[in-house]
Amino acid sequence: MARAVTTKTKAINTAIAWTIAILIFFPILWTILTSFKTEGTAIADPPVFLFFDWTLDNYATVQERSNYFRHFMNSVVISVGSTVIGLIIAIPAAWAMAFVPGRQTKNVLMWMLSTKMLPPVGVLVPLYLIFRDWGLLDTRIGLIIVLTLINLPIIVWMLYTYFREIPNDILEAARMDGATLRSEVIYVLLPMAVPGIASTLLLNIILAWNEAFWTLNLTAANAAPLTAFIASYSSPEGLFYAKLSAASTMAIAPILIMGWFSQKQLVRGLTFGAVK
Amino acid sequence: MGRITLDQVQKKFGDVEVIPPLDLTIEDGEFVVFVGPSGCGKSTLLRLIAGLEDVSGGEIRIDGKPATDLPPAKRGLAMVFQSYALYPHMTVRKNITFPLKMAGMSEEEKKRRVDHAAEVLNLTDYLDRRPGQLSGGQRQRVAIGRAIVREPAAFLFDEPLSNLDAALRVGMRLEISELHERLATTMIYVTHDQVEAMTMADKIVVLRKGHIEQVGSPLELYRTPRNLFVAGFIGSPTMNLIDGDEAGNHEAQTIGIRPEHISVGDGPWQGTVGVSEHLGSDTFFHVHDTGLAETITVRAPGEVEHRAGDTIRLAPQMDKLHRFGSDGLRIA
Amino acid sequence: MATQHSRAAARIMIAPSVVLLLAWMLIPLGMTLYFSFLRYNLLMPGNNPFVGFENYAYFVTDPAFQAAIVNTLLLVGGILLITVVGGIGLAVLLDQPMWGTGIVRIMVISPFFVMPTVSALVWKNMFMNPVNGLFAYIADVLGMQPFDFLTQAPLASIIGIVSWQWLPFATLILLTAMQSLDSEQLEAAEMDGASAWSRFYHIKLPHLSRAITVVILIQTIFLLSIFAEILVTTNGGPGTASTNLTYLVYAESLLRFDVGTGSAGGVIAIILANIVAIFLMRMIGKNLDA
Secondary structure (H helix, E strand, C coil): CCCCCCHHHHHHHHHHHHHHHHHHHHHHHHHHHHCCCCHHHHCCCCCCCCCCCCCCHHHHHHHHHHCHHHHHHHHHHHHHHHHHHHHHHHHHHHHHHHHCCCCCHHHHHHHHHHHHCCCHHHHHHHHHHHHHHCCCCCCHHHHHHHHHHHHHHHHHHHHHHHHCCCCHHHHHHHHHCCCCHHHHHHHHHHHHHHHHHHHHHHHHHHHHHHCCCHHHHHCCCCCCCHHHHHHHHHCCCCCCHHHHHHHHHHHHHHHHHHHHHCHHHHHHHHCCCCCC | CCCEEEEEEEEEECCEEEEEEEEEEECCCCEEEEECCCCCCHHHHHHHHHCCCCCCEEEEEECCEECCCCCHHHCCEEEECCCCCCCCCCCHHHHHHHHHHHCCCCHHHHHHHHHHHHHHCCCHHHCCCCHHHCCHHHHHHHHHHHHHCCCCCEEEEECCCCCCCHHHHHHHHHHHHHHHHHHCCEEEEEECCHHHHHHHCCEEEEEECCEEEEEECHHHHHHCCCEHHHHHHCCCCCCEEEECHHHHHCCCCEEEECHHHEEEEEEEEEEEEEEEEECCCEEEEEEECCCCCCCEEEEEECCCCCCCCCEEEEEECHHHCEEECCCCEECC | CCCHHHHHHHHHHHHHHHHHHHHHHHHHHHHHHHHCCECCECCECCCCCECCCHHHHHHHHCHHHHHHHHHHHHHHHHHHHHHHHHHHHHHHHHCCCCCCHHHHHHHHHHHHHCCHHHHHHHHHHHHCCCCCCHHHHHHHHCCCCCCCHHHHCHHHHHHHHHHHHHHHHHHHHHHHHHHCCCHHHHHHHHHCCCCHHHHHHHHHHHHHHHHHHHHHHHHHHHHCCCCHHHHHHCCCCCCCCCCCHHHHHHHHHHHCCEHHHHHHHHHHHHHHHHHHHHHHHHHHHHHHHC
C-alpha cells in the first residue's frame, strides 16, 4: 500500500519483528560465537555473550584431529558434482518440455515429481545392497549418483518453470534467422536462461549439501560429507562445545550465504512453481 | 527472387481443421496482406509458410523448389514478429548480426551489411544499446533490420504494428511501404486491420475460418466484394447492408451501399439523425427509422451540421449499389 | 505448436532424464517389493525363502510399529501446526512496513539452511543439555529444576528442533504468496470499511489458502522422512519414544540387518507417502494448466 504509515506504528512493527527474528536466529549466532570461545568459556556459568577472549584454536583443532578439510571437500565435490551432472541431464529435458510440449508433457512432469515423493527409506535396503555389491559404499561417486537422481526432478521442474517464461517467439525468431537447434540453445536460450539456471544451481547445491539421509547411511570415514561428519559429534568425549561449534560454523557458513542470495528462487524451487 | 506457391496446403491441430486445403500464389516482389478477423487462420498460414508449423497436407514451393519439408532456417525467409522477438541479451548490433553469424558470413561482410541496414533504418546511434533501452518504434526497426540483412527471398510480417500506439503505427506503415518500394522483395503481411491491408497491399487475401474469401487488389475488393463477408469487412465505416423489400426491388436478397456513396439531400430515402460523428474532414451520420435497416450510416464530406432528431433525406448512388443473392454471393 | 523436426529432437532430449528416473524408481522399488516377501537377514546367510506376507505381519504386529506410526503422526502433525500457524503470523508481521526488513528476513529464513545434523546437535548440546545447556541455565536463574528435554520429552524436543528448521520455509512461502496479493483489493476493502482484522480474515487468509495447502503437503512429504535429527539426538529412544517409521525401517534394515522386515516397512512407508503425494500432485497439476 502506497501510503504513509505513522512512525510509531513502524517503530512498533520494527521492535516486534527484530525481537522475533533475533530469537529465531539466536541458535546460529550462539553457535558462531561459541566457536570462538575456549571449551571452558563455552560452558561458563553464567554464559558469556561477547566479552571473552576470542580464539581461533577450535578451528585449528578440528582440522588437526579429524582432517576436517577432507570432509568439507567431500561436501563440495558431492553437492556441486551432483548438481552439475543433474543440470546437464535436465537442461535438454526442460527445454523440450517447455518449448515442444506434447500431449504427454504434463504427465511426464507429474511423473517425475512423483519420484520425488518416494520416501528414501522405501528404497534404503536395495540401494544399500547394490552399493555394497558394486563397491560404491563410502565413495563420493556413489553419493553423487544418488543425489543427482533424487534432485533431478527438482532441477527439471525449476528449469521448466524458468524456461516457460522465455517467449517462444524469440526462439522461433532464431530459427527463422537460420539457427540450428544447437545454436538456438547456445546463443539464445542459455544466455536468456542464465538467471534461472543460476538459481537452480544454487538451490540444488544447498539441498545436496544438507542432504542427511543418504549421506548418513551410505558413507563412513572415507567419503563422509559434513552432514555425516558432524553426526560423529553425537557421541561426545569430554568438553567439545567449542569444537562442535567451530565444525558447525564452517559447515553451515557457505550454504547460509548462498541461501541468503537465493531466497526468492527457493520458494519457486521448493513448491515446484506452485508459489512464485 | 521470391515466388511462393501454396498447393492444397492444409493444417489440422488434432482433429480440428484450421485451414482446409487452399491454393495461393504469391508473385515475386508482391506485397501481399493476409487479413481477417482473429481466429481466421491468417497467422497459422504465415507460420506454415515460415516453416514454424508443419503442413498437414499439400505442398509449399518457394521459387519453384519444394519447401514443404525444409526447416525454417533453410527456407531463406525472414520474419518480423508481433512481439519483435528481439534477443534481450544482445546489443542492437548483435541482434542484427545474428542471422549473418548463423550463415557463417565473413566479418567485413557482416559489418558492411549491418551498418547499411542501420543507416537505412536510422539505427546507427543505437547499435550498442540493448533492446530493453529502446522505444517500441525503435525495437520494431531492429526487428526489421534483423530481417533485411539476410536479403531473404521474402519477408513475413506477423501483425508487426499491433503493439505500437496509433501515431507511430501510421509512421511505421509508411516506412514498411517505402522499404518494399526500395527492396522490391516479396512481403507477406498479416494483420486484422483492414486499413493496414488497404493502404499497404498490392494484393489482399481475405480469410475467414481458414477459407480464402477473396483475393484481389485493394480497389478490386472495395469495388467488387465477392460476397457479404468481404463487403462487410473491407471499408470503413462498414457498408450498409439492406435486406427486405428494398433489396427485392433490385432483384437481390441483400443490397449493400457504402456510406460514402449516399449523399444527404434530395433522395428517395428518409430518416431521423441519431448520433453524428464529426471528424472535420468528414461527418458520419447514423440515421434511424428509414424503414430499410436498423441504422444507415452516411458519410458526408466536410463539416455538415444536422442535430439528433432532425429528419433528413438520403440519396444513394444507384450505380454503386452492390447486390448479393441468397447464398451471400455477389450478383454481377 | 511445433514441427516434426523439433518433436523428434524433443524426444531425444527428454530421454536421458526419463530413463534415469525410471531406473531409479523401478529397480530399487521392485527389489524392495521382492525382498519384502523373503526371509532375508544379512547376519544369517541362507537361501532366503519366499514367506509371503510374514514380514508384513511381523512388522505390523511389532509394538514398535504402532509406536512408530503414532510418533510419525505426532511429529508431522505437531510440526505442521507450529510451522503453519507460526508461518502465517511471521508472514503477516514481515509484510508490515518496518526498518531493516532485509536483515529481519535473512535472520528468519536462516535456520532452513542449517544442515539437519548441525541443528540437531546444536540444540541437543548447547540448549537442551540438562547440565550445560542454555535452557538449564535459564531454568536455574528462574529457580526451576533443569529439565532433561531429550530424555523426559524426546518427541516434543524433536518437534521443537524440526519446527525451528521448517518455520522459515513456511514463512518464506506464505510471505511470497501474501506479497502477490493485489494491493487494490485491500484498498477496495478499506474503502468498503473493513477493519484490519476483517481484511486479514476475509481477504488475506483466503488468498493464502493455496499457499498454505502447498506448505502443508510439501512439508508432509519431507517430515514423513525425518531421520537425521532422530539419529543424532535420541537414536529413537528412550525405548521407542521417538522412533518414527523412517527410523524404525532404518533400525530394522541396517542395525538388525533384517532385509525382509525392513523392506516390508519400506513398502508401508511408500504407501503412506503416496497417500499424501496424490493430494500434492493434484494441487501442482492444477497449477500447470493455469
